[in-house]
Amino acid sequence: MSTASPSLDAQDTDVPKKNPSLVKEPAAPRSRAKRVLPALLGIALLGGAARWVLTRGEESTDDAQVEGRIANVSPRIAGQVARVLVSDNQQVKAGDVLVELDATDLEAKLEVARADVSSAEAQSANAQAQLALTEVNAGANLRQARGGVVQASSGISSSKAALDQARADVVAAEARFKLADTDLTRVKTLKAEGAVTQADLDTRQSTHDQAKAALDVAKARLTSTEAGVQGSSGGLETAQGKLAAAQTGPVQVQAAQAAVKLADAKLKQAQAALHLAELAVSYTKVRAPTNGVVSRRTVEVGHMVGPERPLMAVVPQDDVWVVANFKEDQVGEMKAGQAVDVEVDAFSGHHFKGHVDSLAGASGARFALLPPDNASGNFVKVVQRIPVLIRFDGDAKDVALKPGMSAIVTVNTRGE
Known part of the structure; x- marks a missing residue:
């Protein structure tokens, strides 16, 4: 029994060594943490307050990007690419030729248009000359026709007077012939009785023959005068017809004026076609619409191109701004x-x-392809973003800002 007791004491003394977890740690570290945490919390609150004071009245976002204008370059007409005069990322100026299209067909059409203009100009000049001639002739023909009517009327009057005289001459000639015939018959009777000589008979016979000839002449003159009267009547009708034709002079002038207007319209039409042909030829040279850098070039020599597909883009470098959402x-x-x-x-x-x-x-959501409709389905509130356009105050021109670059924007809302 006396030998077992020391071994138990030895085991008791060894327990703390074999089970260190049963030994209690000092309480000093926990009390230190209780002092540090309030201090850290105070520092955080103080920093937050200082930040709030410093940033009060400022709104910031990193949902912002540099924006600029992008000019897509497309040909005005369809055609085949003959030359490409620029390369990717090349600086160009407004008006520089970027691409040339084959202009052979268009130049031929241009020559045809020029010929049409020359022909239309000649027709217009001819119409002007015809108008001037018609205006002059219309007045002259009218005066001439009126004079012809007056002359024909005078001729008829003269012919009628001559006819009356011719008829009177026939009557007188017939009376002289009857007298001469009566004298000749009486002298023949007396000659048969021997009361007159042969000389008296011959004298009466000569007088009879002369009276007969004078009667024939008077009758012929009467016939001629009657024919002249009929001719004068026909001349008057002819003159009246010419007068009626001459009186249509104003209508002829109007027709000539209409012909001039028609020729002028055809000339303008030809000139417009010429202008279109010249424009088409000029459109074979695709020019830069603005100063900038060539980007996204997709055209090569030999391509068939048209207005519906851009050949490249020109991005101006001097007109940029920021859009912050x-x-x-x-x-x-x-x-x-x-x-x-x-x-x-x-x-x-x-x-x-x-x-x-x-x-x-x-x-921005209102401009989406499918704008949200909060009235349909379950509503989930989503914070919307409003695009804000920001202009630089001048110092950005010294730096090559490119459209699409990301930016961080801070707006001072405390004042202007």
């Missing part, structure tokens, strides 16, 4: 003219100055 709860106090600080990722550490130009009229 702020959350709807950030734009309540934003307005045009407020100062803006812009950081572009490509130029880290450089701060650009700008100002708010304008705010979009609606959120």
